[in-house]
Amino acid sequence: MSKHTCHWPGCQKDVPPAMWGCRAHWFALPKHLRDEIWRTYVPGQEITKTPSMAYLTAARHVQEWIKAREEAACPAPPSTPS
Numbered sequence: 001m002s003k004h005t006c007h008w009p010g011c012q013k014d015v016p017p018a019m020w021g022c023r024a025h026w027f028a029l030p031k032h033l034r035d036e037i038w039r040t041y042v043p044g045q046e047i048t049k050t051p052s053m054a055y056l057t058a059a060r061h062v063q064e065w066i067k068a069r070e071e072a073a074c075p076a077p078p079s080t081p082s
Contacts, residue, residue: 017046033062
């Protein structure tokens with residue numbers, strides 16, 4: 001079986017293939033996003049490599065939340081006029 005790592009950007013921690021991420025990053029997600037991942041997960045999708053569109057949408061919502069959180073913590077510097 002191939003190596004599976006946490007889906008949090010930059011995290012290289014090994015996790016079981018059926019898990020979204022490492023414990024620390026999983027519990028850093030709001031409960032409604034964790035619930036969305038579990039609600040759309042189909043047992044065995046990590047083996048068949050065929051996640052549902054609902055699961056892919058849930059995973060995208062998680063990545064969007066992470067990106068927004070990181071941008072809020074470290075906003076881009078203001079642009080200077082040319």
